[in-house]
Amino acid sequence: MLSRTFGCVRLVWNKTLAERIRRYRTENAPISYRETDSTLTKWRRGEDLAFLAEVSCVPLQQTLRHQHMAFQNFYSGRARYPRFKPRAGRQSAHYTRSAFRMRSGSLTVAKTSTPLRFTWSFNDIDVTELDPTMVIVSRESDGRWYVTFAVDIADSAVAHPTNHAIGVDLGLKNFLMTSDGVRVANPRKLAVKARSLARYQRRLARCQRGSSNRRKARTKVARAHRKVRNARQDFLHRTSTALVRSADLIAIEDLNVSGMVRNHRLSSAISDAGWGEFRRQLEYKCERAGRTLVVIDRWHPSSKTCSACGHLLAELKLSARHWSCPGCRTRHDRDLNAAKNILAAGRAVARARSGDACGADVRRQGSSFRDRL
8 A cells, every 4th residue: 555655646746747847838837736736636536547546645635745845945946946756766655644543652544454563763762652743654765664753842952052163174085174173084985885886786787677686686776875875874963963062153164065066086075975964964953952053155265374374375286285374384284274264254254143243254355354465
């Protein structure tokens, strides 16, 4: 029943998306959620798509809401254009309160007669006390099944102040360098699995399309990618949580990740580092803990500016990991110096936001804000 629900959800998403594209190209007009909802009702009552009525209507309506929200995010510039859902990709079905029953830790979803057995992953939380607002059943590309509970919780308590500020410089050789001199190595999760991934992908390429061996080979490739993805997520969560707990103010650079991955020599390493996901985690964790996250301008010359006297170099090659300031003769580590300048710029932005700096801006300036002739 769950597999059939996944297929129906995918069908509704793809047919609705195709109709949106057709309407826009032919009539240059959008489709509202009310229109898609009424169209779904006609599909379920018709003869050609009558099998849609054999599954719960709630996941089908939810996928319409998700597509409507996806287009809103696209038009506002927060996401890319929605794509068609493939059969081999991740499948999911969202059940709201009217489509599932949760009693004493036993879950029963709509159109099923027996409870859904699952293994609870949180030992410090009693599953029998859960009152979920939504249940998401999903199946990954490697065949693993998951059930996710969305629960309303009270606002988390604000973390205790540390009276400490920190600047963070992200990199590839080292994932980050803080202004305190703490260096976090880049684990390179994808590079570690590169050889095994290449071997699995070669086996997949040699299999005949549509065969059982190709399906098994595709599962092995998906399993290897899942291990890399989970290991990277674990590293990013641990690193971001440690930063949020250690400082009241965190300053980072506004990196143009989408533009940097166009460099074919570094695109794989940049994607493996996960800078965009790391910033996303810092943003919501700082908001939840009551911390201040300052994102300075991407054109701020943090690496070329001396953190001691403010001298700005005309040029600094990427291969130069250490350099001496011509003004004060201070010997700098490139990453540590950049982290200190990022912290200084972040403090200036924070003061400007609070009204202590008379609206001063730090874009395209060094850490000392002196005149450079």
